[in-house]
Amino acid sequence: MNTLSLREEEYLLLQHILKDPIIPYSKLAEKIKKSSPTVKKRMDTLLEQNIISSFHAEYHPESVGLESHIYLLKINSIDKYLIVEKILDYHPYLVVRQRCYGGITGVFLKVHIPIGSLNNFNIFLNYLVDSDLVEEIVHSSTIGQGIKTRIDLTYWNRSNSKWFFKWDLWKKNIDVVDYVPKFDYYQKISREKPKNVLNQLKYLDFQILKELVNDPTQKYANISKQLNVPQYTLSRRKKFLSKNVIRNYLVEFDRSFFGLEDELVFKAICSQRAMSKIIYLLRELILPFESDFRETDKGFLWKILLPPKDKLELFNILWSLFPDLQIMMLDPHTTVTKEFNPDNYSFIEQSWKDSEEFMVLQVLEKARGELLLA
Known part of the structure; x- marks a missing residue:
């Protein structure tokens, strides 16, 4: 039961933040007719009470040469589920997994995989079927x-x-x-569909995108220092990513x-x-x-x-x-969300790593090393 209460200013702040998670404090202050220090104080309260927990960016997989697929994995026992979730967590292209109940009981799974690599990912999942861990695979390819x-x-x-x-x-x-x-x-x-701009992205763009996915509210100065790049360069590349790659800015509440x-x-x-x-x-x-x-x-x-x-x-x-x-x-x-990982991209070959070795064999080898598979 909810035992916390919101001040009027906090309620108004939430209304705006949930619609525009990266709205600057100065604009928030204008909208609720309070000072910037008051806005910061109220925001700190919302974060301390965990009413708001984090911010992140969601990217268009198609814009960076990936494609989105959703799977529902039917699993007939909790013991098998516990094994499957650990194996799935080893996969480099996992985006989200959650336990699901109802029409299909098992795992809701979302992946962003390199374009044209669906066969390799299906080989990986079919191995789980052959190992009697997954009873049925229901696949949906998302469009647009x-x-x-x-x-x-x-x-x-x-x-x-x-x-x-x-x-x-x-x-x-x-x-x-x-x-x-x-x-x-x-x-x-x-x-x-968004335009594929992968050939316009450099190593720095991947690093900036990773930071935005993790926390788009970070100050430019902090990201600039961490990535060792001038703030004007960071600003220019962030604008490009916001226009061509970012789908939404989201707030976890x-x-x-x-x-x-x-x-x-x-x-x-x-x-x-x-x-x-x-x-x-x-x-x-x-x-x-x-x-x-x-x-x-x-x-x-x-x-x-x-x-x-x-x-x-x-x-x-x-x-x-x-x-x-x-x-x-x-x-x-049971939700597990994986961050955007630039290490899955080969800057030498200028492509995402999509071999059977990378997408199947290495994952299964890690699982065997943890005694999850025979």
Whole structure:
């Protein structure tokens, strides 16, 4: 239960930070009509209470020559899961893994692998199947940039920590895309891809990107000193990365404080036309919860944080459109997120390391060294 309370200034700060995580303190001070020292003091309080825990950047894998794939690994025992998670953590291209329950019980896995290296990664996963650790592999290849929504505290009551969002407009507009003239436009939105700028990146860009992914709020002076590069060069390259590589700046917050206990994945196999209805709703209507909607090769995957009471509301809306809808609940306490790793790139060969030796054999050898595999 949430036992903390927010001052008015803290609440206003959170509203702006959750929408724009890297907004400068000076602009925050203007928006809430307080001094910069007051803003810093309130921010320090939010961090000390762990209401806000960290900031990071999310990059477009396609812009740096990688491609995104999502897997659901069905595992039939907790003992096998504990082994699989340790093996997965050895993989150099792991991005996120979480325990999942529901339509598929096992592991939710996201990887960014070199373009054209899918076969090698599948060899790695199939070895886990052959070793009787994984029962089934469900693969989804994501397409384009997708649609991301941010948490909006306008629909959260800070006095009782309750959300009061109404789904009426979603229900009312569920079929509107059938006759709006923007059908083709909505159909293309989630397929938009960023330009691949890998050939324009230098070693320094990889180092800067790593720092931004880890903490984009770092001061230029600190990054400049750490990377031994002039601040004007850092500023110029950061602008390039922000324009061409960075997808979003994100803030990690205490989900339980805001009553967002349920992290769900909705998975559907459907036509482009059916999926465009959801894209329409995401683009045209309000959704005050953090979510990431991605088109896949067969339909879509939608990862979303929701209060318990809103879970059934959204499920019923989606179920009316997609009878074969699958829903999985993710366990946030088992989440492992790996940082962007420039060491996976060979600056001598000017390419990502994608050999079977690197993506399969070395990982399995590490697992055997820890007695995780025979």
